[in-house]
Amino acid sequence: MSELLKVGISIGDVNGIGLEVIIKTLSESEIYKYCTPIVYGHTKVASFHRKAAGIQEFIFQVVNHPDQAHAGKANMINCWEEDVKIELGTANDIGGKYAFLSLQRATDDLVSGKIDALVTAPINKHNIQSEEFTFHGHTEYIQMKAGSPDSLMFLISNELKVGVVTGHIPVKDIAANITQEAILSKLRLMNHSLRYDFWIEKPKIAVLGLNPHAGDSGLIGMEEETIIHPAIETAQKEGIFAFGAFPADGFFGNQAFSQFDAVLAMYHDQGLIPFKSIAFHHGVNFTAGLPVVRTSPDHGTGYDIAGKNLASPSSFRDAVFEAVHIIKRRREQQQMVDKTLPFSKHSRDRD
Numbered sequence: 001m002s003e004l005l006k007v008g009i010s011i012g013d014v015n016g017i018g019l020e021v022i023i024k025t026l027s028e029s030e031i032y033k034y035c036t037p038i039v040y041g042h043t044k045v046a047s048f049h050r051k052a053a054g055i056q057e058f059i060f061q062v063v064n065h066p067d068q069a070h071a072g073k074a075n076m077i078n079c080w081e082e083d084v085k086i087e088l089g090t091a092n093d094i095g096g097k098y099a100f101l102s103l104q105r106a107t108d109d110l111v112s113g114k115i116d117a118l119v120t121a122p123i124n125k126h127n128i129q130s131e132e133f134t135f136h137g138h139t140e141y142i143q144m145k146a147g148s149p150d151s152l153m154f155l156i157s158n159e160l161k162v163g164v165v166t167g168h169i170p171v172k173d174i175a176a177n178i179t180q181e182a183i184l185s186k187l188r189l190m191n192h193s194l195r196y197d198f199w200i201e202k203p204k205i206a207v208l209g210l211n212p213h214a215g216d217s218g219l220i221g222m223e224e225e226t227i228i229h230p231a232i233e234t235a236q237k238e239g240i241f242a243f244g245a246f247p248a249d250g251f252f253g254n255q256a257f258s259q260f261d262a263v264l265a266m267y268h269d270q271g272l273i274p275f276k277s278i279a280f281h282h283g284v285n286f287t288a289g290l291p292v293v294r295t296s297p298d299h300g301t302g303y304d305i306a307g308k309n310l311a312s313p314s315s316f317r318d319a320v321f322e323a324v325h326i327i328k329r330r331r332e333q334q335q336m337v338d339k340t341l342p343f344s345k346h347s348r349d350r351d
Contacts, residue, residue: 004032004034004035004036004071005034005035005036005116005117005324005327005328006035006036006038006066006069006114006115006116007035007036007037007038007115007116007117007118007119007320007323007324008038008039008040008066008106008109008110008115008117008118008119009022009037009038009039009040009106009118009119009120009121009320010040010041010099010102010103010106010107010118010119010120010121011039011040011041011045011046011098011099011102011121012099012102012120012121012122012123012301013091013095013096013099013121013122013123013124013127013128013301014041014045014084014086014094014095014098014099015086015087015088015089015090015091015092015094015095015301015303015306016089016095016121016122016124016300016301016302016303016306017122017301017302017305017306017311018121018122018301019041019045019046019049019050019121020049020052020053020055020306020307020309020311020313021121021297021311021312021313021315021316022039022046022121022313022316023046023049023050023053023055023058024053024055024311024313024316025313025316025317025320026039026058026074027055027058028317031317031320032071032072032073034321034324035116035320035324036069036070036071036072036073036075037074037075037320038063038066038069038075038076038077038115039060039074039075039076039077040076040077040079040102040103040105040106040109041076041077041078041079041098041102042076042078042079042080042084042098043060043062043076043078044083044084045084045086045098046060046076048086049086049307052088052307053307053308053309053311054309055309058074059074060074060075060076061073061074061075061076062075062076062077062078063075063076063077064077065077065114066109066114066115067114077105079098079101079102079105080098080101084098088303088306088307089303089304089306089307090303091124091126091127091301091303092127093127095124095127095128095301096123096124096126096127096128096129096130097130099123099124099127099128100123100128100130100132100133103120103123103138103141104132106118106120107141107142107145108145110142110145110292110294111145111146111147111292116293116327117292117293117294117295117323117324117326117327118142118292118293118294118295118323119294119295119296119316119319119320119323120138120294120295120296121296121297121316122296122297122299122300122301122302123137123138123301124301125137125168136167136168136169137167137168138287138294138296139151139153139167139168139287140167140168142287142290142292142294143287143290146290146291146292148289148290148291150185150186150189150289151189151287151288151289151290152164152186152189152190152193152287152288152289153167153268153285153287154190154193154262154285154286154287154288155271155272155275155279155283155284155285155286155298156198156283156284156285156286156322157275157278157279157282157283157284158279158282159258159278159279160257160263160274160275160278160279161194161198161261161262161263162262162263162264162265162271162272162274162275163186163189163190163262163263163264163265163271163288164186164264164265164266164267164268164270164271164272165177165178165182165183165186165264165265165266165267166178166182166266166267166268167268168268169267169268171267174210174266174267175210175223178210178223178227178228178266179227180227180230180231180234183207183227183228183231183232183235183264184231184234184235186264187205187207187231187232187235187240187242187264188235188238188240189288189289190203190205190262190264190288191203191205191235191240191241191242192288192289193286193288193289194261194262196329196330196333197286197288197326197329197330198326198329199329199333200261202241203241203261203262204241204243204259204260204261204262205240205241205242205243205260205261205262205263205264206242206243206244206246206251206256206257206259206260206262206263206264207228207231207232207242207243207244207245207246207263207264208244208245208246208247208248208251208263208264208265208266208270208271209223209224209228209244209245209246209247209248209266210223210224210228210245210266210267211223211224212247212249213247214244214245214246214247215245224245228244228245228266229245232244232245242264243260244264248265248270248274251263252274257274275298276298279298280298280299280315281299281312281314281315282314282315282318283297283298283315283318284296284297284298284315284318284319284322285297285298285319286322286326293323293326293327293330294323295319295320295322295323295326296319297315297316297318297319298315299315
């Protein structure tokens with residue numbers, strides 16, 4: 001592209017591996033051919049992590065606004081002034097406080113169009129809770145800030161793409177939240193994303209069952225018969241190529257997922273356990289269905305290896321590149337739409 005995309009990066013929990021994988025990613029020169037990265041945090045905190053991980057000769061260019069970002073360099077917007085006490089590998093309120101300050105500033109710039117995409121480093125969903133952050137995770141917070149009625153947690157890799165109907169909710173609440181409306185909403189978001197974010201013209205989507213053996217025709221539960229199958233039938237009438245419901249264990253065990261462009265799971269672990277087993281270290285979490293682009297790595301805060309120079313940047317690097325690819329596909333798609341000549345009866349008559 002003639003102008004490099006501005007990709008914002010939130011630092012996540014300051015006591016975790018977020019800044020380590022960010023610095024390792026931005027230490028690679030290839031990244032600057034595709035985007036101008038802007039990290040939301042503080043240079044002192046970044047310097048602490050750089051030294052702890054033994055990373056040499058890396059600096060951030062401090063800017064006050066995304067418009068000031070330097071192409072070809074790692075940019076940093078300082079989001080607070082005070083010194084921060086970092087305790088690597090510790091889950092505490094400090095980690096949550098500064099993770100939110102970073103995320104809040106970055107998300108505000110994202111929804112206002114000051115940056116083109118956001119890549120979020122991992123947070124601790126417990127210690128980030130406050131009066132301003134009462135969400136189960138990044139997905140729900142960014143959906144609210146973007147003003148969207150729904151979104152899809154979409155885990156993507158070359159081998160497998162998985163979305164979930166219910167995300168960060170307790171297991172005891174899953175069945176009550178599996179409704180025809182919820183399944184249809186996620187299928188519509190997934191189908192649209194596959195077509196416009198990934199340019200798959202006629203995507204095939206597999207839908208998993210909720211119960212063991214997909215209910216065994218009602219023997220082990222009726223959700224498949226009364227909720228999931230009717231939702232699939234409605235989606236098919238809308239032109240969505242959805243199939244199922246498939247028993248989750250056999251579906252992944254016999255590699256049936258390779259016959260589909262994406263899989264819709266009923267709940268978090270049903271989709272994420274096989275995804276991380278297959279694509280760990282290079283999978284990306286994409287929040288589909290929003291007017292903005294947000295991605296993240298598919299790992300957590302990594303407290304156990306924080307500051308030990310053991311964290312792999314592979315998934316974070318992939319999250320940055322995937323964000324760039326999705327933005328470019330969306331813009332190219334919009335350009336094609338804008339250039340399409342309107343068809344009317346008058347133009348047909350002239351022909």
